[in-house]
Amino acid sequence: MSNPHNPVRRRVLGSLAAGIAVAAFSRRATADTPPAVRIGVATAGGGNPITWGGSPGSVARLNRWLEEALEPTGTKVQWLFFKGAGPAVNEALSNRQIDLAYQGDLPAVVGRANGLKTRILLASGTRNNLYLVTPPDSDIRSVADLKGRTVSIFRGTNGHLVAINVLAAHGLTERDIKGVNLDTGSAQAAIASKGVEAAFGGQEWFKLRDQGLAKIVYSTQGQDPRFTRQAHVLARQDFIDEHPDTVQRAVDVFVRAADWASDEANREALFELWARSGVPHASYVAEFENQQLDVRNSPLIDEFVRARYHGVVQDALALKLIRREVSVDDWFEPRFLQQSLAANGLAQRWSAYAADGSASAASVARS
Template sequence: MISRPRPRLLTVLLTLLTLAGVTALSGCSDSSASGGGTKITIGFSAWPGWFPWQVAQEQGLFAKNGVNVDLKYFDNYTDSINALSSGAIDANSQTLNDTLSSVSGGAKLSIVLVNDNSTGNDKVIARDGITSIADLKGKKVAVEQGAVDHYLLLLALQSANLTEKDIQLVNLPTDAAAAAFKSGQVDAVAAFAPFTSTALERAGSRAISTSAEFPGAIPDHLVTSQKLVKDHPKDVQALVNTWFETLTWIKDNKDAAVKIMAKRGGVSEADYKSYDAGTTIFTRQQNIDAFTPGVTAQHLDFQANKIIDFIVGTGLAQQRPSLDGLFDDQFVKAAPQ
C-alpha cells in the first residue's frame, strides 16, 4: 500500500461525471519534450480525487493540451505540501486547510481548481468498544499531526465538547497511523482513503465520525505558486483544461480508468469503487460556484475564514493568513464547457 494522505475519486466519477521531478519556484525548467517547452512539475499523493492526474499522464492528455508536465507522486502527503511551499515543485494537489497553513507561514500560493470535496472518505475509526467521539477521552489516537485528518479529528472532538488535551495523540504519517491502528497499538485513528481501508481491516473497528458530518470542510485543490500563474498563465490554463478533459475520459472509459487509479492507489478495483460516495468530484460549474464569494459552506471564501478561525484558535497556525491572490477562478471560467 502506498503511503500518504487524501485520496479521492472512482466510481464517484461514475456518479458525478455523468453530469457532465522537481523544478525551482524561481522558474520552471525548459525542455523540448512533447507537450510544450516549459516543464511544469505537479505533485500529488494518495487520494481518490487526485488520481485522475495519473489517468491524464497515461493517456497523454497533458501533451494533447500543449503542456509539458513532470507528474511527481509523493508517498508522504506532507512532503508534497512542503515541496510546494519551498518552491521545489510548481503545483500540488492539497486541501484548503493545509494550503491556508502554508500561506500563514509565508508561502505565496494560488488555488486554481477545485478537484473535489471529501464527503465521507476522511474518517475517525475506532476499535471495538468505542462507539462515539466522546468515548475517545483518555484514549490513544493516531493521526498525522498538522495534516488534513488532524483537522477532521479536532472538528469531531469539538462536536463532542472535547479538545486534543482530552486524548493521547500519537503523531504518525497517515499510512503508519493506519497500520498502527490495524495492529492494535492505538485505540483509534484519523485517516483518509485509501488508508481507511487498512484501518478497517482490524476486527470490530468502525468509523465513529467522517467528513460527511462537516459539509464543505475538506475541499481539495490544484494549488500553484503565484509565480507560476504570473509567468506561465497559458500552462496553468492547459493544466485546468486537461483536468476537465480527463474527467470526460474517465466517464467514457470507466473500467480502464478505475484500473489505472486503483493501481496508483495500491488497492483493489473493488476497494477503489467503494470510495465512491466519499468523494464528490467537482464539475466546471461547481468550481465556478465554489469560487464565487458567498455566505455558505459551498463558497471557498466562507469556508476559508471558518478554517482560519479554527486553525488559529487551536494553534495549528500562528497568524491569520491573507486571502489576497489565493482564489484564482480565471482558469476554470476559461475552460471549455
Template sequence: MDSRDTSGSSISTDASDTPAAFDSLDPRRRTLLKAAAASAAALAAGAPWSAQRALAQTPSKGKTLRIGFQKYGNFVVLKARGTLEKRLAAQGVSVQWLEFPAGPQLLEGLNAGAVDVGSVGETPPIFAQAGGVEFAYIGHEPQAPKGEAIVVPHDSPIRSVKDLRGKKVALNRGSNVHFLLVKALQNAGLSYSDIQPAFLTPADARAAFVQNSVDAWVIWDPYLAAVERQANARVIGNGEGLVRNTQYYVAARKFADTQPQLLRELLAELDQVDRWSRDNIPAVASQLAPLVGLDAATLEVALQRTSYGVQPVDAATLDYQQQIADTFTSLKLIPKKLVVADAKWRAA
C-alpha cells in the same frame, strides 16, 4: 510512480510513465527532493516551516510543468491517461510527475521549488500559508465529506466520538483530517485538548492502528477504504455535516502569475478527465489498481465517495478556508491570524 502498497510513505521521483530511480536524477533535483523530504519530517515533529525558506530556486519557465501528486486522486487518473502530455506537446511543454505521501509534504516540495502545481486537501494550504509559503489557489473539486473519517478497530469499546476523551488518535499533522478531528470533537462536546494527538504519516499511522498502538485513526481515502476492507475498521464519524473535505489545486505564486494560460490548460484537461472518471468508476478503479497497490474493489469504494468536476475558487470558497484558518489560530496551532484571500489566484 511508486507502485508499492498505499501504506508506503516514500516520495517518488517519477518523471515519466515509467518509474525513475532517485539516483538517476541530476544532483540539483536530488538536493531539492531531499530538502523537501527532510522538511516534511521536521514538520511532523513540530519544527517551523521556515527551514525551507533558505532554499532559493529558479522558477520554471514553462518548458516543463512539474506536478506534485499523491498516491490517490484526480491527478493520478490524469497521469495514467496521458492526455495532458498530448495536450501540451503542441506548445512544447513536457510534464513531470512527482509523488508525495500527503499534502503537507507536497507543499514543502512546492516551497522548495521542486513543484509548480499540486493537489492537496483543505487544511494543508492553511499551514503552508502560516509558514510563509508563496502559493495560489487555482481551482478545486466539489466537496466530498464521506471521503474522510475517524476509524477504530472493529472490537474497540469506543462507540462514538464522545468516547475519544483521553484516547490516543493518529493523524497526519496539517492534513485535511486535522480539521475533521477538531470539528468532530467540538460537535461531540469535547475540546482538542481532551485527546492525545499522535502525528503520524499514513504509513506509520496504519501500522500503529493495526498494532493497537493508537485508539483511533483519522484518515482519508483510499487509505480509509483499505483499512475498512482489509482490517475491518469501524467508522465512528465522517465529514458529513462537519467539513467539506475539498480538494484544492494550488500553484507556486510566481508560476501562477507568469503561466496563467498553462494552468488554465491544466484545469481544462483535469475537468475533462474528471467527467470521464465520474461516469466510468469501474474502469478507473481497474486502471488505478496496479498504480496504487490496491485491489479494484477497494478503489471503487473510495471512488464512489470522490467528487468530480473542477470549479473556480470564489469568495465563498475562500471564506470557508478562512474558517479553517481561524479555527487553527484559536487553537494556537498556527501562530497568527491569516488572511486567506491573500492566496487568491490573481489571474482568475
C-alpha cells in the same frame, strides 16, 4: 554599389526580415515555455506508475493527458509524490522544487500564512469524508469514547482540522486524547498491530476493514458537509506570471479530467482507474456511496469552497496552527478555470453550491 531598388535584393532583404521576425517570435515562445512543469502531489501514492485516487487529477495522471497537452510545446511533465503530504508539498513550493501542486485545504492555509505566494486554480476533490477506525475487538464505539485513548491523527493535513472539529462536536478537544502524529501508512500499520487504539483517516481504511483488521466506528459521510475535507490544484504565483499559457493548458487538462470523472456513466471505470493507486475498487465504492460524482469532482470555486477555506483559516487561528490571519478571497485565481469552462462549453456543467453546502445557490452562483 548594389542597387537598393533591385527586385532580387528586395526579395532577399524581405525574406531576411521575415526570418528575423520568425526567429524573434520563436525565441519569445521558447522563453515563455518552461522546459518542465513539476507537479507535487500531497500523498506518497502507489502503483506503477505511482498515482493516487479520489481526485480528478489522477485521471489526468494515468491517461497522460498533461503530457499530451504540454510535451508538444517542449515542456516535460514531472510528477512528484510526497509521503509527508501537504507539509512536505509546502517545503517543496518554498524551495521552488515544484510549480503546481495537488494539496488539501489546511496545509495550503499554513503555507500561505508562512508567506508562500501561491494561487488556487481550481477545486480537485471536494467533500472528502473522514473516518474513525479502531482494531476490530476494541471497546470504542463512538467518538465520545476516545477520551484518554491513544489516537492517530496525521497532523498538518486536511484531515487534521476535521478530526478536531469532530472531537469538538462530541464534547472533546485534542487535549482529551493521547494524540499520535502518524502518516497514512504508519497509522494503518499501528491499527493492524494495535499500536494505537484509534485513528482518523480517509478511504484507505476500507481496505483494512474488508481484511478484518479494522472497524469503522464513525464517518462524516452523509453528515454536515462542513465536516468534510477539500483539495485543490494551486500554482506558485511567479510560475503563473512567467508561464500563463502553460498554466492555461494545464487547467484545461484538469477540467477535462473533472468532466470525465463527473460522468456517472464512468463511475465503475473511474473507480477501476483510481484502484491502480493500490487502494481497492471496493474502497472507492464505499467512499462514494450515495454521492453524486459531479458534486465530489466539480472543479468550481463556488461559495461552499470559499467558505470552507475561510473556515479553515479561522479554525487554524483558534488552534494556533497559524499565527496570523490570512486572506482567502484574493487567493483564488479563477480566470484560467473560467476560460477553460467557456472554451469547452462547460459553463453549465456543474452546479455551484452555497456556503453551507446546500444546492440553494446552484442556479445563481457560478465559479
